[in-house]
Amino acid sequence: MLKGARERRVRTGGIELCVAELGDAGQPTVVLVHGYPDSKEVWSEVAGRLAEHFHVVLYDVRGHGRSTAPKPLRGGFTLEKLTDDFLAVIDAVSPGRPVHLVGHDWGSVQSWEFVTVARTEGRIASFTSMSGPCLDHFGHWIDQRLRKPTPRRVGQLLGQGAKSWYVYALHTPVLPELAWRGPLGKRWPRILERVEKVPGGDYPTSSLPQDAAHGAWLYRDNVRARLRHPRPDAHAHAPVQLITPLDDAFLSERLYDDLDRWVPRLTRRTLPAKHWIPRTRPDQLTAWITEFVRSVEDGRPEPVKPTGKYADRFGGQLVLVTGAGSGIGRATAFAFAEAGARVIAVDRDAESAARTAELSRLIGAPEAWPETVDVSDEQAMEKLADKVATQYGVLDVLVNNAGIGLGGSFFDTTPEDWKKVLDVNLWGVIHGCRLFGRQMAERGQGGHIVNTASAAAYQPSKALPAYSTSKAAVLMLSECLRAELAGRGIGVSAICPGFVNTNITSTARFAGVDAEEEKRRQKRTARLYGLRNYPPEKVADAIRRAVVRNQAVVPVTPEARGAHLMSRFTPRALRAIARLEPPL
Amino acid sequence: MTTAWSGELSARLRGFREVQRLAYECAEAVAAQLRPGVTEREAARMQRAWLRERGVRDWFHLPFAWFGDRTAFVNFRVPLQFFPTDRRLEPGMPFILDMAPVLDGCTADIGYSGSLGANPVQERLMADLEAHRDLILREVRERRPLRTIYEDVDRLMVRQGYANRHRAYPFGVIAHKVDRVKQRRFSPHLFGFGAQSLKGLASDALHGHREGWSPLWSPYRFSDHPPRPGLWAVEPHLGFRGTGAKFEEILVVTDSGDPEESAFWLDDDLPHVRRWAKEM
Numbered sequence: 001m002l003k004g005a006r007e008r009r010v011r012t013g014g015i016e017l018c019v020a021e022l023g024d025a026g027q028p029t030v031v032l033v034h035g036y037p038d039s040k041e042v043w044s045e046v047a048g049r050l051a052e053h054f055h056v057v058l059y060d061v062r063g064h065g066r067s068t069a070p071k072p073l074r075g076g077f078t079l080e081k082l083t084d085d086f087l088a089v090i091d092a093v094s095p096g097r098p099v100h101l102v103g104h105d106w107g108s109v110q111s112w113e114f115v116t117v118a119r120t121e122g123r124i125a126s127f128t129s130m131s132g133p134c135l136d137h138f139g140h141w142i143d144q145r146l147r148k149p150t151p152r153r154v155g156q157l158l159g160q161g162a163k164s165w166y167v168y169a170l171h172t173p174v175l176p177e178l179a180w181r182g183p184l185g186k187r188w189p190r191i192l193e194r195v196e197k198v199p200g201g202d203y204p205t206s207s208l209p210q211d212a213a214h215g216a217w218l219y220r221d222n223v224r225a226r227l228r229h230p231r232p233d234a235h236a237h238a239p240v241q242l243i244t245p246l247d248d249a250f251l252s253e254r255l256y257d258d259l260d261r262w263v264p265r266l267t268r269r270t271l272p273a274k275h276w277i278p279r280t281r282p283d284q285l286t287a288w289i290t291e292f293v294r295s296v297e298d299g300r301p302e303p304v305k306p307t308g309k310y311a312d313r314f315g316g317q318l319v320l321v322t323g324a325g326s327g328i329g330r331a332t333a334f335a336f337a338e339a340g341a342r343v344i345a346v347d348r349d350a351e352s353a354a355r356t357a358e359l360s361r362l363i364g365a366p367e368a369w370p371e372t373v374d375v376s377d378e379q380a381m382e383k384l385a386d387k388v389a390t391q392y393g394v395l396d397v398l399v400n401n402a403g404i405g406l407g408g409s410f411f412d413t414t415p416e417d418w419k420k421v422l423d424v425n426l427w428g429v430i431h432g433c434r435l436f437g438r439q440m441a442e443r444g445q446g447g448h449i450v451n452t453a454s455a456a457a458y459q460p461s462k463a464l465p466a467y468s469t470s471k472a473a474v475l476m477l478s479e480c481l482r483a484e485l486a487g488r489g490i491g492v493s494a495i496c497p498g499f500v501n502t503n504i505t506s507t508a509r510f511a512g513v514d515a516e517e518e519k520r521r522q523k524r525t526a527r528l529y530g531l532r533n534y535p536p537e538k539v540a541d542a543i544r545r546a547v548v549r550n551q552a553v554v555p556v557t558p559e560a561r562g563a564h565l566m567s568r569f570t571p572r573a574l575r576a577i578a579r580l581e582p583p584l
Numbered sequence: 585m586t587t588a589w590s591g592e593l594s595a596r597l598r599g600f601r602e603v604q605r606l607a608y609e610c611a612e613a614v615a616a617q618l619r620p621g622v623t624e625r626e627a628a629r630m631q632r633a634w635l636r637e638r639g640v641r642d643w644f645h646l647p648f649a650w651f652g653d654r655t656a657f658v659n660f661r662v663p664l665q666f667f668p669t670d671r672r673l674e675p676g677m678p679f680i681l682d683m684a685p686v687l688d689g690c691t692a693d694i695g696y697s698g699s700l701g702a703n704p705v706q707e708r709l710m711a712d713l714e715a716h717r718d719l720i721l722r723e724v725r726e727r728r729p730l731r732t733i734y735e736d737v738d739r740l741m742v743r744q745g746y747a748n749r750h751r752a753y754p755f756g757v758i759a760h761k762v763d764r765v766k767q768r769r770f771s772p773h774l775f776g777f778g779a780q781s782l783k784g785l786a787s788d789a790l791h792g793h794r795e796g797w798s799p800l801w802s803p804y805r806f807s808d809h810p811p812r813p814g815l816w817a818v819e820p821h822l823g824f825r826g827t828g829a830k831f832e833e834i835l836v837v838t839d840s841g842d843p844e845e846s847a848f849w850l851d852d853d854l855p856h857v858r859r860w861a862k863e864m
């Protein structure tokens with residue numbers, strides 16, 4: 001099942017566990033614990049990737065996969081017994097050295113037990129938890145909310161309560177077993193694919209009905225007892241990395257609000273995905289686990305602390321920004337750098353791209369690279385896409401931002417002018433979406449594309465016909481692409497700023513006037529934009545937020561928001577404004 | 585400078601140079617005493633005490649101290665926010681000390697940037713200030729309008745990736761004139777500024793207004809004139825994502841036809857200049 005795995009069987013407490021190992025046993029050991037209803041194969045994608053750097057160990061939890069089940073089942077799945085199993089496994093595979101523990105779902109629930117009980121102290125170097133809370137913490141969480149039931153807390157209780165329907169269902173006797181061995185077991189793979197967007201293939205395995213039937217005892221043996229009498233001292237004795245998928249149908253984010261109380265060294269990560277992230281987001285998990293394990297192994301006393309906003313979301317992600325040498329693009333590169341992302345700063349101006357990359361590293365980007373490319377150059381963009389894919393990886397966020405300004409009446413605008421502005425403003429975006437968007441889609445693990453349009457995309461003006469046309473096209477392209485990529489978990493956002501104080505005014509072309517007049521107009525617009533003084537940093541914040549919230553169209557600046565409303569409700573008034581002479 | 589003319593000039597400048605050096609010495613001494621937990625108020629008091637012990641009785645303005653993101657004037661809206669607060673210094677935090685003592689009628693106005701332990705962003709900002717010191721001197725010698733120089737400094741900052749933080753000062757000034765002040769037995773203060781010095785500035789502003797120049801070097805139209813002879817306290821202030829850095833020192837502008845003599849920094853032996861020389 002797991003390619004290249006070495007298997008062994010570990011005997012403990014009257015049962016036999018099936019244990020698989022990958023990778024170089026001399027490297028730090030990472031133990032992956034699966035959830036319910038699963039077997040160790042849920043980790044196949046992640047395990048293979050981790051094995052390049054680590055000694056990876058997986059085992060089927062008792063009663064699952066190819067491990068044997070306790071007899072009788074009742075009482076055979078208590079957290080105490082699961083801890084015995086874990087210790088037996090690590091004694092066998094890593095006797096002399098503490099292991100890095102990773103758990104998903106029930107695998108995480110039991111791992112919480114492992115890192116919070118005394119008898120494993122010194123055996124666990126770190127713990128990465130996903131989608132499985134500590135039952136004791138959960139018990140306290142409920143208790144607190146019952147004891148001081150403010151409306152918000154009651155809401156949180158009800159919210160999680162509704163998500164836990166299956167937990168109650170599993171407590172009914174016999175019926176779950178019948179369902180799993182019958183129709184549910186058969187349909188489950190389809191349900192996963194449809195509802196949870198888990199790609200098909202060799203997962204789940206044929207042992208599923210059996211795993212699910214046995215695993216019901218995980219709940220019955222532990223949940224009620226622990227929630228009623230949570231341990232008062234369930235403090236983690238190793239650093240913990242908490243990875244929370246934001247669209248989890250079974251667990252509310254709020255569950256982890258009080259976690260700092262129990263975990264002295266906590267690193268939080270979030271990602272926009274559903275429950276089965278080991279299947280749907282293996283690259284991201286591998287990256288985060290690798291970084292976390294490394295930081296602990298290197299003996300950094302404190303795990304990486306998020307600095308900027310949204311560090312939980314963008315830490316370690318790969319972000320490419322075009323037009324990153326100035327204005328909005330540069331501020332955007334910095335905003336992602338502060339959130340711990342790895343940044344590729346693309347600009348046709350080499351020096352300013354280099355500067356952006358350099359400063360990005362100073363403020364939190366673990367890595368940042370400048371790339372000198374003209375986005376309107378198809379071949380250069382193709383080369384860039386190849387280079388990025390081979391050297392840095394598949395992008396998590398792409399920001400198509402490079403753009404140029406062009407003013408002047410329609411009849412003053414020459415075909416040359418048109419070509420230039422469309423080449424950069426529209427074709428640049430098309431190339432970016434085409435090349436990098438395809439890589440994202442092919443990877444199939446989500447991502448986000450942001451295109452910088454403009455308020456000019458919906459605010460007509462007789463002074464900016466070509467520029468506005470290019471931006472309207474970018475807006476529509478973004479909307480169409482959003483529709484196409486929605487099914488693949490890739491978001492697309494169009495950002496529409498109004499007047500932002502950047503260099504664009506000093507480099508904009510004004511059609512139909514001589515060089516001297518053009519200089520004068522550039523200076524004049526620059527002063528006007530300077531007086532307006534809306535900082536590009538605020539646009540960058542809006543871009544970062546648009547990614548987090550997966551917003552479709554984001555007007556920034558009050559005038560852009562106003563015009564956006566007018567375009568919907570009073571388009572005539574907007575058309576009247578379009579006729580005004582700009583104050584140049 | 586060996587001519588008789590400049591000899592006389594330098595005699596008159598000696599007092600200014602001495603008080604400027606004293607102020608920078610004070611900054612270095614106080615910076616060396618900063619520890620985690622020290623507040624801005626305490627740092628301001630330390631500067632005041634150090635200079636009082638060395639004979640300073642009057643001030644162009646009382647000492648300031650800014651810690652952390654206050655070095656970049658984050659969210660500053662009203663001038664009162666410039667005054668020292670109870671913000672405490674933490675390891676790695678950037679700080680700026682800014683003081684303007686008057687000694688024997690000569691005024692200094694200096695700014696000293698540092699950090700408690702290593703702060704790579706602030707070190708980078710300090711290194712990048714060198715280009716601004718060069719640019720300002722060069723363009724003043726070229727007799728460009730002050731407003732234009734202001735805009736050129738602005739452009740350089742933007743190219744470097746930084747924000748202009750001197751814009752946060754009253755009138756957004758990058759520099760202001762300083763002069764000799766009469767010595768009085770009492771030196772009253774108005775919002776932290778010495779009454780005598782304010783009087784000087786006000787009378788300059790009045791004269792200047794009639795003659796078409798201003799003692800404030802700003803981005804506005806009233807600075808659309810060539811550099812005016814006199815002493816200018818120049819303070820370019822860079823900001824980057826919540827970290828700020830500046831220097832402040834006196835630029836001497838004369839009416840000499842010789843470019844070298846038409847403008848020069850009062851003193852080249854200052855901490856930031858020495859630092860750049862070492863980095864070369």
Ligand SMILES: NC(=O)c1ccc[n+]([C@@H]2O[C@H](COP(=O)([O-])OP(=O)(O)OC[C@H]3O[C@@H](n4cnc5c(N)ncnc54)[C@H](O)[C@@H]3O)[C@@H](O)[C@H]2O)c1
Pocket residue numbers: 322323324325326327328329346347348349352373374375376401402403404405424428452453454455496497498499500501502503504505507536
């Ligand atoms: N500033 C505004 O008021 C405003 C308003 C709405 C939309 N926008 C849009 O925001 C985007 C960023 O503009 P800005 O205001 O930051 O401008 P800017 O001029 O400050 O920055 C644009 C950057 O893009 C780079 N660039 C230009 N053409 C390129 C090309 N062909 N290939 C690679 N890089 C290229 C430039 O070198 C520059 O560094 C543009 O798409 C612009 O149309 C700006």
